[in-house]
Amino acid sequence: MAFKGTRFSGMVAAGLIVAATAATAEIELKNGEVISESPTFIVTYVEVGADHSGAxxxxxxxxxxxxxxxxxxxRFEVIQRMGQDNHFVVLExxxxxxxxxxxxxxAETVAYREALEPMLYAPYDERxxxxxxxxxxxxxPEGTADTVYVVTHADIIPPEQFAPCDRQINPAxxxxxxxxxxxxxxSREHDGNLRYDVLTQNNRTNHMSVxxxxxxxxxxxxxQMHPEKKxxxxELAGIAPEGGVNADAQFVPNMLTGSLWDERLYKLVVN
Incomplete structure (x- = not known):
């Protein structure tokens, strides 16, 4: 069954400005809407040497x-990448x-970071x-051993975040x-969905974690094969929604993103 009955925050943004007070911190959208830093979400990528997965x-x-x-x-979850068990993501x-x-x-976090450092082959990437x-x-819902997690880093080119977006088929x-x-x-309406969130980075607001x-x-x-997802x-590639193949099938010139739409699948190992 689809996961329904959720609350949404910050549905449309025209840019983000951090506004802090003694009591709270929030992200103010250029159109006047506000996204609070309550709750605060952290997505951390941990990639260690192949021999260090267990440790x-x-x-x-x-x-x-x-x-x-x-x-x-x-909430605090650790998920492990399917097919590459030396890659972890911490979702807080x-x-x-x-x-x-x-x-x-x-002190516990400082000690944890120090102990983990020698095992890493990429920087501890906390966002x-x-x-x-x-x-x-x-x-x-809580995840289980059968739950499939997907984490995707989305990097929208800043001029393409809001209309007019010149790389889109329709700039409007x-x-x-x-x-x-x-x-x-x-996606929340698709069978089997338990969570589908888009999180915006505080310090680089065109970068998001799905x-x-x-x-x-x-x-x-x-x-993945649902017509809406396709x-x-x-559209993310800047080609006709019903297309799938650009005029030059070997080259898509109008991507709205600055990086691959890099979907990574994980399983739950700690919650």
Whole structure:
């Protein structure tokens, strides 16, 4: 069954400006809408040497246990990449930025980072986010051993985020942000979906993390071939929605993104 009955935050943005007060911090959209940093989402990529997968997982388990002892934690999951078990992603949600910052500065976190460092072959890549389209965390189901997680880094070229977007077939849109909001909305209606969120990075607002949960691999694969999803991918490439092949099939010149739409599949190992 599709995951329904969610709350959304920040449905459409025309750019983001951080506005902080003593009590709160929030992202103000140029059109006057506001995205609060409550909750604060963190997506962290951890890539270790092939011989260190087991040791890294033990450190990640200990870090998850330590986080559960800190005020403000809402959700802490560690997922492991399918087919590449030395790649992990840590998905965190905190009540606000202050409680998460307190955890990040704790002795346990400092020790965890120091112990993990020798195992890494890529920098510890930690990205704070707010919810552009984020479900109510209280309504979000827990993952299980059968749950398929998907994390995609989306990099929309800044001029293509909002109309006019010159790389799109119709410059009036839909443009990058509107397309991602639409992607989340229709994907949540697909069979087997448990979560479909688009999170916007605080410090680089054209960069986003798309976080998905599916109840089976079959459901995720069916979603991939759904006409709505295929149309999204065509529009993201700046070609006709019904196309799929550009005029020059070997070259797509009008991508709205600055990087690959890099979907990565994971399984849950710690929650």
């Amino acid at each position: 890294a997982l033990e450190l990640l388990k200990a870090q998850a246990a330590a986080a559960k002892g800190h005020d403000g934690l809402v 949600a905190w009540e606000d930025r202050a409680t998460r910052d307190a955890h990040a500065a704790s 704070p986010h707010v919810g552009l389209v984020a479900a109510d965390l209280a309504s979000m 849109g839909p443009c990058g942000n509107e397309m991602l909001v639409g992607l989340a909305n229709f 976080v998905e949960m599916w109840d089976s691999l079959e459901a995720q694969q069916a979603h 149309q999204f991918r065509n």
